Amino acid sequence: MEPEILELESFLPYRLYRLADAVSREFSRIYKDSHGLTRPEWRTLSGLGQRGTMTATELGEQSAMHKTKVSRAVAELERRRWLTRTPDENDRRVEHLTLTKAGLAAYREMVPLAKAFEQALLAKLGADERAAIVKGVLSLEIALGTRQRLSPGECKTVAAKG
Amino acid sequence: MEPEILELESFLPYRLYRLADAVSREFSRIYKDSHGLTRPEWRTLSGLGQRGTMTATELGEQSAMHKTKVSRAVAELERRRWLTRTPDENDRRVEHLTLTKAGLAAYREMVPLAKAFEQALLAKLGADERAAIVKGVLSLEIALGTRQRLSPGECKTVAAKG
DNA sequence: TTCTGATGGTTACAAATGAAACGAGTTTGG
DNA sequence: CCAAACTCGTTTCATTTGTAACCATCAGAA
Numbered sequence: 001m002e003p004e005i006l007e008l009e010s011f012l013p014y015r016l017y018r019l020a021d022a023v024s025r026e027f028s029r030i031y032k033d034s035h036g037l038t039r040p041e042w043r044t045l046s047g048l049g050q051r052g053t054m055t056a057t058e059l060g061e062q063s064a065m066h067k068t069k070v071s072r073a074v075a076e077l078e079r080r081r082w083l084t085r086t087p088d089e090n091d092r093r094v095e096h097l098t099l100t101k102a103g104l105a106a107y108r109e110m111v112p113l114a115k116a117f118e119q120a121l122l123a124k125l126g127a128d129e130r131a132a133i134v135k136g137v138l139s140l141e142i143a144l145g146t147r148q149r150l151s152p153g154e155c156k157t158v159a160a161k162g
Numbered sequence: 163m164e165p166e167i168l169e170l171e172s173f174l175p176y177r178l179y180r181l182a183d184a185v186s187r188e189f190s191r192i193y194k195d196s197h198g199l200t201r202p203e204w205r206t207l208s209g210l211g212q213r214g215t216m217t218a219t220e221l222g223e224q225s226a227m228h229k230t231k232v233s234r235a236v237a238e239l240e241r242r243r244w245l246t247r248t249p250d251e252n253d254r255r256v257e258h259l260t261l262t263k264a265g266l267a268a269y270r271e272m273v274p275l276a277k278a279f280e281q282a283l284l285a286k287l288g289a290d291e292r293a294a295i296v297k298g299v300l301s302l303e304i305a306l307g308t309r310q311r312l313s314p315g316e317c318k319t320v321a322a323k324g
Numbered sequence: 325t326t327c328t329g330a331t332g333g334t335t336a337c338a339a340a341t342g343a344a345a346c347g348a349g350t351t352t353g354g
Numbered sequence: 355c356c357a358a359a360c361t362c363g364t365t366t367c368a369t370t371t372g373t374a375a376c377c378a379t380c381a382g383a384a
Binding site: 004005006007008009011012013014015016017018019020021022023024026027043046047049050062063064108111112114115117118121122124125126128129131132133134135136137139140141143144146148 | 166167168169170171173174175176177178179180181182183184185186188189205208209211212224225226270273274276277279280283284286287288290291293294295296297298299301302303305306308310
């Protein structure tokens with residue numbers, strides 16, 4: 001019996017990783033070149049900009065980061081005076097994190113760039129291909145249980161699934 | 163005008179990265195738990211198992227790894243006596259890498275596990291969802307120019323695209 | 325030939341990462 | 355009340371990674 005070989009270039013885990021890596025590397029220029037942020041720092045900024053105030057634990061859940069990454073990213077953004085910590089009144093272990101004016105300004109500056117990046121990426125695809133990647137990614141998220149929460153636009157897709 | 167916010171959970175670069183990370187982490191148990199391989203080492207093993215003999219540069223291209231990763235992975239696999247280096251006769255900078263019997267044995271042991279992993283992953287999806295993720299990933303690879311080479315099964319898909 | 329620049333691959337150093345231990349605070353159960 | 359167990363977040367340490375410098379070799383041009 002002929003020994004099996006694995007074609008790496010067709011292997012989905014590899015392809016997914018390579019794709020995500022390429023996209024992420026490209027996107028990182030937006031926050032790295034302009035402000036010297038790392039990915040954890042960008043995600044922290046983005047999370048707080050989006051939600052307003054969060055604890056470090058919540059940030060970790062929302063942005064899928066290990067707590068040490070959160071801790072270090074928060075420390076760096078605090079050093080830049082882009083966020084402040086407010087002790088929780090009931091539980092002194094907890095700190096509520098909020099962007100400062102400077103942090104919010106940086107966030108608001110980057111949001112349009114991020115959206116434009118995503119649009120440009122999707123614009124390279126045909127309509128059916130866009131639909132395919134969105135549907136495929138969503139279905140894998142659900143299958144793996146890494147789904148976080150449904151965005152308005154996706155509810156229809158999920159509903160249509162049933 | 164209301165300031166724009168970015169919904170991280172719906173942002174494609176983030177979702178792709180998180181998904182790939184989850185899949186890759188899960189898959190890494192196959193080569194990490196059983197043989198203590200790192201991802202670069204696994205890719206090196208996989209590349210050589212698939213192609214038989216390659217140079218470090220070729221390995222880097224095939225498996226999308228930086229040359230320092232390749233260099234270190236090759237050094238480790240050589241230390242394990244899983245591969246050997248053969249100097250090129252015409253160009254003394256080049257070494258041809260080949261798996262030893264032990265390396266090949268490890269490769270052949272892991273290939274079915276890898277394939278089973280991929281099958282199990284896809285089995286969690288419906289037929290249309292499987293088609294969607296394959297089509298979506300392929301179209302993004304093409305759009306980004308990270309495509310490496312067409313596997314037999316994909317030729318139809320690409321051809322049908324035109 | 326000899327100079328220049330490109331290439332294959334390794335190494336050195338700094339930065340990013342993850343696992344585990346940690347201190348401080350809180351909750352639970354006796 | 356008190357001790358064990360748990361949680362929040364930080365820090366320590368070892369490993370992994372990327373950038374850049376590096377050595378050796380090769381190819382091309384003067």
